[in-house]
Amino acid sequence: MADHDFPPLKNDLFLRAARGEETERAPVWVMRQAGRYLPEFRKVREQHEFFKVCQTPELAKEVTLQPIRRYSGLVDAAIIFSDILVVPQALGMEVLMNPAPAFPDPLTTPDDIKKLKANVDVKKELGYVFDAITLTRKALNGEVPLIGFTGAPWTLFMYMVEGGGSKTMQKSKGWLFKWPKESKEVLDRITDVCIDYLVEQVRAGAQALQIFDSNAGDLAPHHFHEFSYPYLARIATTLRTRLTSLSLPQVPLILFAKGANHALAHLAITAGYDVLGIDWLVEPSLARSLVNGKVALQGNLEPNVLYGGREAIEREVKRMCDEFRVDGKTKGWIANLGHGITPGVDPEDLRFFFECVQKYSANPTKTA
Numbered sequence: 001m002a003d004h005d006f007p008p009l010k011n012d013l014f015l016r017a018a019r020g021e022e023t024e025r026a027p028v029w030v031m032r033q034a035g036r037y038l039p040e041f042r043k044v045r046e047q048h049e050f051f052k053v054c055q056t057p058e059l060a061k062e063v064t065l066q067p068i069r070r071y072s073g074l075v076d077a078a079i080i081f082s083d084i085l086v087v088p089q090a091l092g093m094e095v096l097m098n099p100a101p102a103f104p105d106p107l108t109t110p111d112d113i114k115k116l117k118a119n120v121d122v123k124k125e126l127g128y129v130f131d132a133i134t135l136t137r138k139a140l141n142g143e144v145p146l147i148g149f150t151g152a153p154w155t156l157f158m159y160m161v162e163g164g165g166s167k168t169m170q171k172s173k174g175w176l177f178k179w180p181k182e183s184k185e186v187l188d189r190i191t192d193v194c195i196d197y198l199v200e201q202v203r204a205g206a207q208a209l210q211i212f213d214s215n216a217g218d219l220a221p222h223h224f225h226e227f228s229y230p231y232l233a234r235i236a237t238t239l240r241t242r243l244t245s246l247s248l249p250q251v252p253l254i255l256f257a258k259g260a261n262h263a264l265a266h267l268a269i270t271a272g273y274d275v276l277g278i279d280w281l282v283e284p285s286l287a288r289s290l291v292n293g294k295v296a297l298q299g300n301l302e303p304n305v306l307y308g309g310r311e312a313i314e315r316e317v318k319r320m321c322d323e324f325r326v327d328g329k330t331k332g333w334i335a336n337l338g339h340g341i342t343p344g345v346d347p348e349d350l351r352f353f354f355e356c357v358q359k360y361s362a363n364p365t366k367t368a
């Protein structure tokens, strides 16, 4: 699919900010914006199991559009409804969602590597995601751009070895330190699938891509540089080469390496991404100086502020908008939370968050 196969884009704020440009106000979206805090999402989930929604393009389209409809004119990007764990599924692993992710048969020792599918055909395994992207981009009718995504190799490796989420990550870190060579083999296998998966998302119509390394901050800096960074960099480099050779658009690439704020300066210069997502543990002004204009930034309101009532939301959003300004201007910044929105948030409080971003990030109108 090419751009001319889709309705023309009416709101390019997000894409301009991703390229580092000055914008009349900050574009805004939130991670997990299609999710359980929305009653209309819970209604769909009463009828359909989680992965069924991911695997049915019509349903995935429907839930992707829910926040876009509800917050029409207030939200500046859609993200395709899916999950990072579809990549381990493509590699042949069984993943349940009950309600937290669970792998009945995780990677226990290097001997289990042979259970992973060799030569994954992403079109066969994940074709439903590409169909959902094409359908959703058409249905969006150019209102806002559509973001595709993947989990990052280290974060996916963690789930594949632990068999689900983990606070201590004993098993996955045990692998890294006990079996570094075999761990890198798995990380490489995941990386190969991520690259194919992202290329096909662009072919299907994704207008930007985000890589979620949600567990990046659980690694010591030197372990991050050994076990996560090389794969993130390879994704960006190889993806760009592949997109060019296939005459596909060079869409903006966003890296959300949650908690890896120690690496911001390095990532900005060397990783090959256009935008770095940041969590709430780093001051925007410090992040700005660390990346030194090399990349745009996305983030970073502490998600729990959305439980703090209108006064707190307004105060915190205003502070965030001021902190992200460069030379008094809103430039190269995509407003977002510092992580996903959680199920208990009142959807009207999220609306108020969007309204506050629009109000406090506005640049003075240019006089010729």
Ligand SMILES: Cc1c2[nH]c(c1CCC(=O)O)Cc1[nH]c(c(CCC(=O)O)c1C)Cc1[nH]c(c(CCC(=O)O)c1C)Cc1[nH]c(c(C)c1CCC(=O)O)C2
Binding pocket: 030, 031, 032, 033, 034, 035, 036, 045, 050, 079, 080, 081, 082, 083, 084, 085, 097, 099, 100, 101, 149, 165, 212, 214, 340
């Ligand atoms: C780590 C991770 C996962 N999935 C994802 C990540 C990376 C981002 C992050 O760190 O939050 C990414 C993800 N998951 C989902 C999206 C959809 C797009 C979006 O709106 O951002 C995206 C981008 C939907 C989802 N993925 C999931 C839900 C909720 C499940 C439900 O509907 O019952 C949604 C809306 C389930 C999921 N999937 C995963 C977890 C840990 C859980 C939740 C467990 C829980 O909260 O109880 C794995």
